[in-house]
Amino acid sequence: MELFKKILIANRGEIAVRVIRACRELGIKTVAVYSDVEKESLHVKLADEAVCIGPASSAQSYLNIPGILSAAEITDSEAVHPGYGFLSENPHFAEACATSGITFIGPAPENIRVGGDKAKARQIMKRRGIPVVPGSDGPVISEELAMKVAKKIGFPVIIKASAGGGGRGMRIVNEEKDLEHAFYMAQREALTAFGNGELYLEQYIPEMRHIEVQIMADGRGNVIHLGERDCSIQRRHQKLIEEAPSPISTEKFRKKIGEFAVKAAKAIKYRNIGTIEFIVDKDGNIYFMEINTRIQVEHPVTEMVTGIDLIKEQIKLAAGFPIEYKQHQIKPSGHSIECRINAEDPERFIPSPGKITFLSLPGGPGVRVDTAVYSGWTVPLYYDSLIAKVIVHGKNREEAISRMKRALDEFIIEGIKTTIPFHKKVFTHPDFLKGEFDTGFLEKINNSREGKQ
Numbered sequence: 001m002e003l004f005k006k007i008l009i010a011n012r013g014e015i016a017v018r019v020i021r022a023c024r025e026l027g028i029k030t031v032a033v034y035s036d037v038e039k040e041s042l043h044v045k046l047a048d049e050a051v052c053i054g055p056a057s058s059a060q061s062y063l064n065i066p067g068i069l070s071a072a073e074i075t076d077s078e079a080v081h082p083g084y085g086f087l088s089e090n091p092h093f094a095e096a097c098a099t100s101g102i103t104f105i106g107p108a109p110e111n112i113r114v115g116g117d118k119a120k121a122r123q124i125m126k127r128r129g130i131p132v133v134p135g136s137d138g139p140v141i142s143e144e145l146a147m148k149v150a151k152k153i154g155f156p157v158i159i160k161a162s163a164g165g166g167g168r169g170m171r172i173v174n175e176e177k178d179l180e181h182a183f184y185m186a187q188r189e190a191l192t193a194f195g196n197g198e199l200y201l202e203q204y205i206p207e208m209r210h211i212e213v214q215i216m217a218d219g220r221g222n223v224i225h226l227g228e229r230d231c232s233i234q235r236r237h238q239k240l241i242e243e244a245p246s247p248i249s250t251e252k253f254r255k256k257i258g259e260f261a262v263k264a265a266k267a268i269k270y271r272n273i274g275t276i277e278f279i280v281d282k283d284g285n286i287y288f289m290e291i292n293t294r295i296q297v298e299h300p301v302t303e304m305v306t307g308i309d310l311i312k313e314q315i316k317l318a319a320g321f322p323i324e325y326k327q328h329q330i331k332p333s334g335h336s337i338e339c340r341i342n343a344e345d346p347e348r349f350i351p352s353p354g355k356i357t358f359l360s361l362p363g364g365p366g367v368r369v370d371t372a373v374y375s376g377w378t379v380p381l382y383y384d385s386l387i388a389k390v391i392v393h394g395k396n397r398e399e400a401i402s403r404m405k406r407a408l409d410e411f412i413i414e415g416i417k418t419t420i421p422f423h424k425k426v427f428t429h430p431d432f433l434k435g436e437f438d439t440g441f442l443e444k445i446n447n448s449r450e451g452k453q
C-alpha cells in the first residue's frame with residue numbers, strides 16, 4: 001500500500017493550512033482551491049499548486065462540486081481532503097469523488113448519511129444498548145405523536161431537527177400547552193434551514209455538559225478512542241472554548257464514555273476518524289447525542305494530549321492503512337485548552353471583517369496557534385469569522401490556564417476586532433477556573449453582568 005502523491009484541499013483558512021502541514025510532513029504534494037477574493041490567502045501561498053474555482057460566494061466556489069472535481073482532475077490529485085464545514089459532511093460529494101476515481105479523505109457516504117440523520121442515529125444507538133436521553137424512538141411524525149411521547153417522558157422536553165445542527169429547528173417546551181406551537185415552529189424552521197422538516201424529541205436535560213469522544217476506525221474492524229473533549233463553553237450553539245481532558249473526567253469516566261463511543265462507531269461500521277457527542281448530566285450520567293463525521297475545529301486539543309496527528313491519521317486511514325495503535329497505548333498526558341479567536345466584536349459577536357494592519361502571534365512553551373492570517377491580509381466577509389485557534393498544553397489544567405492567559409495577552413491584532421477580550425474575561429471567572437460550568441455558563445455570566453447594571 002502507498003500513500004497518495006498529491007492531495008487537493010477543498011477548503012480554506014486555518015484548516016486548509018493545517019492539512020497542508022500534515023501533507024508536507026508526509027511528503028505529499030498539495031493543491032489549494034480558492035475563490036476570487038482569496039488569491040492572496042495563506043493556503044494558496046503554502047500549497048504546491050492552486051486552482052481558482054469561482055467567485056467569492058461559497059455556493060459558487062468552496063461548495064461547487066463540479067468545480068472542485070475538475071480542479072482535482074486537471075491537477076492529477078489522487079485524493080481530496082474536505083476539512084470541516086463546506087462539503088465535509090455532504091454524502092453526494094463523497095460519492096462524486098468515488099465516481100471520479102478520487103479518494104474522499106473521510107468516512108463512507110453511508111456513514112455521513114447516518115451522521116446527518118440524527119433521529120435515525122439515536123434510534124440505532126438505543127437499539128444497540130448505548131444510553132440515549134429518554135425520548136422518541138426515531139422521528140416524531142406528527143404533533144399528536146410528539147404529545148404522546150412528551151406526556152410519557154414528562155416536561156420539559158426539547159424538540160430537535162433530524163437534519164439539525166447549529167440550534168436551528170430546536171425548541172425547548174416547558175409545558176403541555178406550548179407543545180403544538182413549538183412543534184410547528186420547529187418543523188417550519190427545519191424545513192427552511194435544511195429542506196427537511198423531520199423532528200425528534202428528547203427529555204430536556206438542564207445543566208448538561210457537552211462532552212465528545214474522538215474515535216478512529218480503519219474499516220477492518222479496529223476501532224479505538226482518543227479520549228474526550230469538553231466543549232460546554234458555547235454561545236448560540238457555537239463552541240468557543242474546548243479542552244481535553246474534561247475537568248470532570250476520571251480514568252473510570254474516560255473508559256466508560258470511550259467504550260460507548262467505540263460501540264457507537266462499530267454500530268454503524270464507521271471508518272476514518274470521527275467524533276461521538278454525548279450529553280452528560282449533573283449526576284455524571286452519559287447519553288449519546290450525535291455523530292460528527294468530519295475532522296473538527298477542536299481536534300488540536302486531542303492532538304496535544306495524545307501526541308497523535310489526527311490529519312495524518314485521516315490520510316493514512318483513507319489510503320487503506322490499518323490503525324497503528326492499540327487502545328492501551330493511548331494515554332492522554334497533561335491538559336490542553338483551545339480558544340477560538342473570531343473576527344467579531346467581542347461584546348455583540350457581530351462579524352468584523354477588514355484588513356489586518358499589524359499582527360503578532362503568541363508563542364513560547366506549550367503554545368500552538370493554528371491560523372491562516374498574516375499582517376496585511378484582509379479578512380473576507382464571505383466566510384465564517386474564525387481567524388485563529390490558540391491551543392495550549394500544560395502538565396495540568398492550572399498550567400494550561402496560565403499559559404492561555406499569557407498567550408491571550410501576547411496577541412497583537414490591529415485593524416479588526418476580535419473575541420480575545422471575551423476570552424480574557426472567561427479566564428478570570430472563578431467557576432471556569434474551578435472547571436465548574438455547563439452549556440448554560442455564558443448565558444449565566446451574561447445575565448448576572450446585565451443584572452448588575
Ligand code: MV4
Nearest residue numbers: 133158167170202203204205206208237439440
Ligand atoms: C439538549 C439540551 C438539553 N437536553 N438536549 C444540542 C446542540 C447544542 N448546541 C445544544 N443542545 C442542547 N441539547 C437535551 N436532551 C440542551 C442543549 C442546549 C441548548 C438548547 C436550546 C437552547 C440553548 C442551548 C444552549 C446549550 C445547550
